[in-house]
Amino acid sequence: xxxxxxxxxxxxxxGASVKISCKASGYLFTSYYLHWVRQAPGQGFEWxxxxxxxxxxxxxxxxSQGRVTMTRDTSTSTVYMVLRNLRSEDxxxxxxxxxxxxxxxxxxxxxxxxxxxxxVSS
Amino acid sequence: xxxxxxxxxxxxxxxxxTIPCGGNNIGTKSVHWxxxxxxxxxxxxxxDDNDRPSGIPxxxxxxxxxxxxxxxxxxxxxxxxxxxxxxxxxxxAQIVFGPGTEVTVL
Numbered sequence: 562x563x564x565x566x567x568x569x570x571x572x573x574x575x576g577a578s579v580k581i582s583c584k585a586s587g588y589l590f591t592s593y594y595l596h597w598v599r600q601a602p603g604q605g606f607e608w609x610x611x612x613x614x615x616x617x618x619x620x621x622x623x624x625s626q627g628r629v630t631m632t633r634d635t636s637t638s639t640v641y642m643v644l645r646n647l648r649s650e651d652x653x654x655x656x657x658x659x660x661x662x663x664x665x666x667x668x669x670x671x672x673x674x675x676x677x678x679x680x681v682s683s
Numbered sequence: 684x685x686x687x688x689x690x691x692x693x694x695x696x697x698x699x700x701t702i703p704c705g706g707n708n709i710g711t712k713s714v715h716w717x718x719x720x721x722x723x724x725x726x727x728x729x730x731d732d733n734d735r736p737s738g739i740p741x742x743x744x745x746x747x748x749x750x751x752x753x754x755x756x757x758x759x760x761x762x763x764x765x766x767x768x769x770x771x772x773x774x775x776a777q778i779v780f781g782p783g784t785e786v787t788v789l
Contacts, residue, residue, distance in 0.1 A: 606768060667772045670715075671730075
């Protein structure tokens with residue numbers, strides 16, 4: 562079955578960077594786009610961007626542009642997200658999520674990772 | 684593009700819960716719905732306005748017209764208590780979520 566397993570919780574100081582991983586299994590990694598979405602405590606979801614695991618091309622939200630980088634490692638079926646220059650308002654649970662249609666960058670998400678809590682605090 | 688949802692909806696067991704998702708001409712877009720229980724990742728319950736993924740009960744249904752999409756939960760059970768979020772994608776590959784509706788089963 563499709564599984565997305567994310568790395569564990571992180572604590573960072575303001576101004577630092579964080580790198581989160583999302584390891585995919587149960588399907589052909591390179592055939593389905595993956596996205597990153599975050600949820601601040603008690604809040605709704607904010608879409609951050611997407612990555613094509615096949616070619617590595619990315620597309621970021623306007624708000625994330627300039628501070629986020631998404632990459633992938635096809636040898637381990639893992640995608641990564643780096644968020645730089647962290648601020649307190651970046652404290653959130655970060656999720657990776659899969660689009661279930663081959664080669665389709667944007668639709669809906671049929672599988673989500675378990676989430677990674679990133680806490681930004683001095 | 685902004686989506687609106689009521690913060691909360693309360694419903695008695697066995698009754699029907701109706702959760703609206705408002706947006707400008709949302710009827711021209713495909714709307715998807717997620718259920719999120721506390722401390723858990725979201726689960727897709729409706730996609731493309733009114734299709735159900737395998738494993739989702741028939742009690743969950745959706746509609747979309749004009750400026751409002753609607754998630755309907757029939758014969759509500761205690762286990763349906765959760766937050767429900769609508770989602771669309773707009774031009775430029777942007778994904779937008781509604782703010783979520785907390786469903787309370789009385």
